[in-house]
Amino acid sequence: MTDRRLRYFLAVIRAGSIRGAAEALHVAASAVSRQIAELELDCGSPLLERLPRGVVPTEAGRIVAAHAERQEDDAALLEDRLRRLRGAEDGTVRLCCGGGFLTDLLDNGLAGFTAAHPGIACKVTLGTTEGILDxxxxxxxxxxxxxNPASRPGLRSAAMVRQSLAAILLPDHSLARARRSARLKAFAALPAALLPPGHGVRQMLSRVEADGGFRLTMRLETGSFELQRRFVLAGMGVAFLPEFAAAPELREGRLAAIRLVDPLLSHAAAxxxxKAGRTLPEAAERMAAWLGARLLAFGAAH
Incomplete structure (x- = not known):
């Protein structure tokens, strides 16, 4: 099994197709197909199941993919250790996050981290809860x-703090003046900004709606947390977010938060x-410790 064959095979698994892998690798699809065929010959077993729209790994393919991922991690760790031996503090940390973390991440995480570690860069991508885990x-x-991600084998939480979902309103709203906590049903009649149905927060809300026999009044559906905050600031209604997702406006008194006490919503966590069992590169290890200690999502006081 050569490095190239494993690298090409891993690209196919991640892309879900030969053509997608070829585009990601900037090579011809025929070159990818040839490497996969030779890898299957080496292994003595088919590694991919061809479907009408792409490919999926066979049982043998999953074993080889896991081996290739370990080899990829080991190579990155070797490079990191050699760089540290030379006394260089650099590298790039790849971070995938939900949109609700962005303000907290920039204001309380990356701003200070990059000043303390000027040689370390960060590549940030946005994703749904499932996309982040993937x-x-x-x-x-x-x-x-x-x-509030679901537990998944092969992953672990380096930091975790309970962060109840909250109803976000203008401070002068009658509900905001009257109470600090409430059940979701209390907001059913208010125009609401909601995340798309596939989002984890929306799914939590839908379960509480179903259990309580009521429906929220959706006026805006958007995956943008910024747009949801502006929806509330414009006096258009209510949004349902963890408090750290609206921390600047809450701190300045422009918005108010009413914590939701429905069990499913009050036990949510950041x-x-x-990846379990993986030794993180030094740059990623430092950033993980920094974020765990300084983000509002993990209980840091600012």
Whole structure:
């Protein structure tokens, strides 16, 4: 098994097709197909199941893919250790996060981290909860910031703090003046900004709606947390977010938060997710410790 064959095979698994892998690798599809055929010959077993729209790994393919991922991680770790031996503090940390973390990440995480570690860069991508877990599990991200993710084998939480979902309103709204906590049903009649149905927060809300026999009044559906905050600031209604997602406006008194006490919503938590069993490069290890200690999502006081 040569490095090239394993690298090409891993690209096919991640892209879900020969053509997609070829585009990612900037090579001809025929070159990818040839390397996969030779790898299957080496292994003595088919590694891919060809479907009408792409490919999926066979059982043998999953074993080889896991081996290739370990080899990829080991190569990155070797490079990191050699760089540290030379006394260089540099590298790039790949971080995948949900949109609700962005303000907290920039204001309380990256701003201070890059000043303290000027040689370390950060590549940030946005994803849904499932997308974040996939990115970390598949090695496309070193760290993941996710809100209330489901437990998944092969991943662990380097930091986790309970962060109840809250109803975000203008401070002069009658509900904001009257109470500090409430059940979701109390907001059913208010125009609401909601995340798309596939988002983890929306799914939590939908379960509470179904259990309580009511429906929220959706007026805006958007995956943008910024747009949701502006929806509330414009006096258009309510949004449902963890408090750290609206921290600047809450701190300045422009918005108010009413914590939701429905069990499913009050037990939600923010997680810093890493791949279990993987030794992180030094740059990623430093950033993980920094974020865990300084983000509002993980209980830091500012």
């Amino acid at each position: 990115a970390v599990a598949e090695g496309d991200a070193d760290l993941g910031l996710a809100y 997680h810093l997710v890493v």
